[in-house]
Amino acid sequence: xxxxxxxxxxxxxxxxxxxxxxxxxxxxxxxxxxxxxxxxxxxxxxxxxxxxxxxxxxxxxxxxxxxxxxxxxxxxxxxxxxxxxxxxxxxxxxxxxxxxxxxxxxxxxxxxxxxxxxxxxxxxxxxxxxxxxxxxxxxxxxxxxxxxxxxxxxxxxxxxxxxxxxxxxxxxxxxxxxxxxxxxxxxxxxxxxxxxxxxxxxxxxxxxxxxxxxxxxxxxxxxxxxxxxxxxxxxxxxxxxxxxxxxxxxxxxxxxxxxxxxxxxxxxxxxxxxxxxxxxxxxxxxxxxxxxxxxxxxxxxxxxxxxxxxxxxxxxxxxxxxxxxxxxxxxxxxxxxxxx
Amino acid sequence: xxxxxxxxxxxxxxxxxxxxxxxxxxxxxxxxxxxxxxxxxxxxxxxxxxxxxxxxxxxxxxxxxxxxxxxxxxxxxxxxxxxxxxxxxxxxxxxxxxxxxxxxxxxxxxxxxxxxxxxxxxxxxxxxxxxxxxxxxxxxxxxxxxxxxxxxxxxxxxxxxxxxxxxxxxxxxxxxxxxxxxxxxxxxxxxxxxxxxxxxxxxxxxxxxxxxxxxxxxxxxxxxxxxxxxxxxxxxxxxxxxxxxxxxxxxxxxxxxxxxxxxxxxxxxxxxxxxxxxxxxxxxxxxxxxxxxxxxxxxxxxxxxxxxxxxxxxxxxxxxxxxxxxxxxxxxxxxxxxxx
Numbered sequence: 001x002x003x004x005x006x007x008x009x010x011x012x013x014x015x016x017x018x019x020x021x022x023x024x025x026x027x028x029x030x031x032x033x034x035x036x037x038x039x040x041x042x043x044x045x046x047x048x049x050x051x052x053x054x055x056x057x058x059x060x061x062x063x064x065x066x067x068x069x070x071x072x073x074x075x076x077x078x079x080x081x082x083x084x085x086x087x088x089x090x091x092x093x094x095x096x097x098x099x100x101x102x103x104x105x106x107x108x109x110x111x112x113x114x115x116x117x118x119x120x121x122x123x124x125x126x127x128x129x130x131x132x133x134x135x136x137x138x139x140x141x142x143x144x145x146x147x148x149x150x151x152x153x154x155x156x157x158x159x160x161x162x163x164x165x166x167x168x169x170x171x172x173x174x175x176x177x178x179x180x181x182x183x184x185x186x187x188x189x190x191x192x193x194x195x196x197x198x199x200x201x202x203x204x205x206x207x208x209x210x211x212x213x214x215x216x217x218x219x220x221x222x223x224x225x226x227x228x229x230x231x232x233x234x235x236x237x238x239x240x241x242x243x244x245x246x247x248x249x250x251x252x253x254x255x256x257x258x259x260x261x262x263x264x265x266x267x268x269x270x271x272x273x274x275x276x277x278x279x280x281x282x283x284x285x286x287x288x289x290x291x292x293x294x295x296x297x298x299x300x301x302x303x304x305x306x307x308x309x310x311x312x313x314x315x316x317x318x319x320x321x322x323x324x325x326x327x328x329x330x331x332x333x334x335x336x337x338x339x340x
Numbered sequence: 341x342x343x344x345x346x347x348x349x350x351x352x353x354x355x356x357x358x359x360x361x362x363x364x365x366x367x368x369x370x371x372x373x374x375x376x377x378x379x380x381x382x383x384x385x386x387x388x389x390x391x392x393x394x395x396x397x398x399x400x401x402x403x404x405x406x407x408x409x410x411x412x413x414x415x416x417x418x419x420x421x422x423x424x425x426x427x428x429x430x431x432x433x434x435x436x437x438x439x440x441x442x443x444x445x446x447x448x449x450x451x452x453x454x455x456x457x458x459x460x461x462x463x464x465x466x467x468x469x470x471x472x473x474x475x476x477x478x479x480x481x482x483x484x485x486x487x488x489x490x491x492x493x494x495x496x497x498x499x500x501x502x503x504x505x506x507x508x509x510x511x512x513x514x515x516x517x518x519x520x521x522x523x524x525x526x527x528x529x530x531x532x533x534x535x536x537x538x539x540x541x542x543x544x545x546x547x548x549x550x551x552x553x554x555x556x557x558x559x560x561x562x563x564x565x566x567x568x569x570x571x572x573x574x575x576x577x578x579x580x581x582x583x584x585x586x587x588x589x590x591x592x593x594x595x596x597x598x599x600x601x602x603x604x605x606x607x608x609x610x611x612x613x614x615x616x617x618x619x620x621x622x623x624x625x626x627x628x629x630x631x632x633x634x635x636x637x638x639x640x641x642x643x644x645x646x647x648x649x650x651x652x653x654x655x656x657x658x659x660x661x662x663x664x665x666x667x668x669x670x671x672x673x674x675x676x677x678x679x680x
Contacts, residue, residue: 153527155530181527183523183524183526183527184523184524184527186523187493187521187523187524187548188548190495190552190595191551191552191555191556191595191596192595192596193595194555194586194587194595194596195548195551195552195555195595195596197586198582198586199551199579199582199583199586199587199604200547200548200551200579200583203579204544204547204548207540207544208527208528208535208540208544211531211535211539211540212530212531212535215531215534215535216531231582235575235578235579238575238578238624238627239539239540239543239575239624240621241619241620241621241623241624242538242539242571242618242619242621243539243540245618245620246534246537246538246539247534247539255530255531255532255533255534255535256531256532256534256535264539278582278585279581279582280581280585281580281581281582282630283581283626283627283628283630283631284578284579284581284627284631286623286626286627286630287578287623287624287626287627288623290622290623290626291623291624
């Protein structure tokens with residue numbers, strides 16, 4: 001059974017150096033909490049030297065790790081925090097450079113590495129162009145956006161040129177978690193990276209963002225647009241029944257109904273695909289499978305943050321029919337990313 | 341099979357009049373978004389006149405609704421937003437008056453109505469005393485707190501006298517959703533009550549609050565304390581595996597580990613019981629059942645916000661063994677609330 005890690009991360013030396021230089025004081029002041037969490041309590045701790053090394057390795061070491069656990073393909077993207085929090089110019093430049101580095105690695109390991117573009121949506125026109133360049137010239141299969149862009153979510157129409165290009169080129173956008181929006185970060189930050197990061201904050205941030213996209217009418221404008229959500233859908237699928245149940249009620253307000261044509265769950269089913277990254281939990285997986293089906297779920301490790309071996313061991317024993325396991329392991333990704 | 345609605349709501353004329361008078365300008369300015377959402381887009385719309393009538397009915401009409409769907413018992417509490425956002429004096433007074441009204445109803449319909457106390461935790465000493473009065477003098481079986489208290493969460497130690505009394509009297513606290521904390525409300529409010537309320541905001545608010553309680557060490561201080569969460573655990577159980585998985589990591593920060601003695605999931609299993617209120621969704625229910633078991637799940641409708649009939653119909657067909665269905669329908673509540 002072919003197995004793809006549809007959510008694998010890398011880092012470039014140059015991007016890392018830029019992050020660490022923290023040059024842009026005004027924006028970074030705004031993101032002090034954000035940067036503090038990411039740098040001091042995230043991947044950059046002494047514990048994490050090995051993690052950093054693995055993020056920087058786009059060569060044989062990475063391939064060896066994949067081979068050891070039987071991962072055939074990695075769908076690669078620049079690790080969070082990405083380029084979304086820099087000034088538009090710096091972000092655009094950093095994204096382009098990271099994409100060029102990734103393109104080299106993809107060329108060196110054909111069939112093993114698939115690229116998703118880094119983008120700096122704070123300049124929507126340039127980000128849309130960069131997405132087009134990455135797909136048409138570099139052979140990438142989509143893009144990843146790390147949730148909020150400065151203080152905005154992507155339901156603001158000024159960002160929609162990016163989605164327009166994604167739909168036109170028929171490539172998905174992975175909406176990836178990042179430290180919660182600065183407005184709410186303080187409520188999570190009291191218990192550090194644990195609460196604000198993978199334990200709850202990442203999911204809260206990304207589920208909110210995804211629902212804002214749905215409620216904005218984005219998918220009525222771009223009905224063939226596909227969004228990837230990691231972590232078994234960031235909790236959104238857990239709420240799928242209640243979302244419809246609530247929006248159907250006569251007393252629900254009118255901010256949402258005039259904007260959307262279908263039941264919210266229908267957008268989740270039509271426009272979203274979820275990955276298993278960092279959620280090797282069978283009860284949660286089964287609930288997602290029963291709600292949206294294996295055609296909308298892709299296996300992912302979240303390499304190198306999570307272990308290939310643990311992820312593969314989980315996938316192999318998950319109690320679903322082989323035909324569905326094949327879908328999760330690679331068939332859904334083959335179709336979505338046109339890898340066939 | 342006996343069936344209890346473990347999360348049913350009521351309203352008193354006096355509390356309603358006070359809410360509508362909006363006397364306390366300074367605090368209410370702070371809560372403008374909160375009040376706007378609750379009043380103008382919540383239960384007070386023209387659509388909702390029937391809802392209001394049902395909330396106010398603590399008599400035969402309510403009993404008739406229960407009988408029609410075979411609900412034997414309602415565990416009753418003052419509807420959100422509760423008394424948590426008023427000044428300490430007004431909140432304390434309003435809570436006491438609402439509790440006295442509820443006590444009369446409980447006396448009039450013995451065995452049909454069970455009371456949970458309304459509290460105003462903004463005066464923790466008085467709230468602890470009121471809880472003691474409600475349990476010892478009025479025969480209530482616990483209390484309900486509507487999430488944040490002004491700008492605080494209850495992980496602040498100044499509120500812990502309330503939990504101390506709850507543990508001493510061996511009665512649970514229902515941690516109920518309310519419109520998200522004012523700090524984050526703006527991010528949800530763009531799409532009105534839909535996004536900020538039952539669709540996502542309520543769960544995001546309450547899951548955050550519950551995890552803050554766990555991470556604060558509250559349950560190491562009061563190991564027998566029991567917290568009830570509605571809506572199948574407000575999403576927290578969906579994340580239960582990932583919470584442990586993350587907190588176990590060597591690179592996770594040190595804000596959490598020194599405060600807690602056990603794996604976070606162990607607190608969820610030892611100190612929480614969840615209800616099915618407003619979540620009549622079998623896949624989500626099954627995932628919660630598989631994680632925490634029927635001994636930690638109680639049937640609830642969320643009356644009158646949700647339909648008794650729909651809730652009962654769902655319970656009757658949910659594909660679990662009869663012995664587990666009995667647990668969910670009433671046995672877990674009998675044990676937790678000592679109704680046997």
